[in-house]
Amino acid sequence: MKTVLGLVMIVAALVLAIAPAFTDCESAGKMLTTADGRSVSMKCHWAGVAEVAAAIPLGIAGIFALRSRRKETIRFAAIIGVAAGAMAVLLPTALIGTCGNAMMLCNVLMKPIELSAGIIAMVASAALFFVARDQEVTAAPAVSA
């Protein structure tokens, strides 16, 4: 179970880091044109870039969940996973946001992907926290010479 949940966290981290590059408005060639004719990235692009900051700790927490056998480490990884998942949800909603028009590519595709990856990461991390109770390895008995 711990392995499955660790893998879910790593996949969610990869989705959070990679998906915005292909699903934000800029990936469809849409940029904001300022009054002086310059093209600048829209809000959703920066929300997508910021998702990398949530994806990195989530991915590392997933690796720890996979590799570690100590209950405390797995639980700590689970807490980091919940926090990173929450951050992934908050970035395109409350902290940075996405473009104004609800039917733009970022709102139709990028935001739902990021939110679902964030929610799944949070649920998997929370489950990992409880599963971690069973992961403690008992020390091998000392062998007398």
Next chain:
Amino acid sequence: MSLLQLAWKNISGNRLRSWVVVLCALLVAAFALFATLLLRGAAASLELAANRLGADIVVVPEGAETEMEGALLMGVAAQFWMPKENVAKLADIPGVEAVSPQIYLATLKNASCCSASEMFMVAYDPQTDFTIRPWLQRQQHAELGLGQVVGGHNIFPTEGDDGLLVYGDVVKLSGNLEPTGTGLDQSIFFTLDTARDIARVSETRAKQPLTVPEDQVSAVLLKTKPDTNIGELAMRIFRALPGVYPIQSANLFRSARTQLNSLLRAVVIVLALIWPLAILLIGMVYLMAANERRRELGVLRALGATRRFIAESLLAEAGMLAFCGASIGVFLAVLAIYLFRRLIMVSLGVPFLLPSPGALAVQIGIGLLLTMFSVFLAVLLPAIKISRQDPAIAMRE
């Protein structure tokens, strides 16, 4: 050991079998709920959009019918024009009680002078309007003045607390309308005077000026007199005014309704395949399990367990797995429909409205019950079969 404890031991004893049952239940619950929410949401949205329009007939320039539907349903920006004199001509046709012109506009694409790119905008005549003002009154919004707009449900201010940038002009967002699940949710509404004011400001502040022709309108909305045959009136309009096309409200969104019907057929076919297959698979899994566990269940019988206890333990085990799978399935279906509703709308070309929390709870409950019933149905036969076995023969084999 209680019934539930025994069921739990059996679940954790054979993880593969348990996962198969959970996955089948998950699939049935998720697909059934997803399809129900989607179809009911689309139908409710179409109904609400047609009601909100409030007109018996919408007259548009000939050839602009699809554009009109696209704008109202999906918020695809549309601009089309016909002579303003048509408004007076339509008002003179017998059977017409009220007429009101509207002008359809759109913000510029990716321009910094507009808060939202290619946003559909509707300008109405407050003197004659009978479609937009009733929504405002129903939601206690005041009459819109110069420079004031009311937004669909998904419109939010971008300039200060209540400002929206439209062609370089900051207009005041006076409020939002209730959601319809259609393109109206991402559109804004204002009076013809506000449209002309925005056009005036846009000449100096916008990347490209907004044009609002004085002698043209986009559509004319008609209310008929009581007892008027709407079909016949539409025919009279078609014959009397060349270059226009009258759309009856009953025929409005015809393409979306056709799309919805084909979607319904596809869903019924897929559900008709998935549901019996899932029941069959769970039944086979439990039939195999019953054969595998013959000796174990024989021992239980020899220790004093009744036939009923044996059957109930299998049903409890299946019930726990079904509840677990159905709950995950329901969660995923609701999450998918909530988050990806706009993608579904764009991909399938149908509008969508989320149900109210009460209606959603009822549908979730029905989904869970349907899945549990399906799994019980699948396990009933193996449970009866194994409970009727003779314990001595079962243990010897």
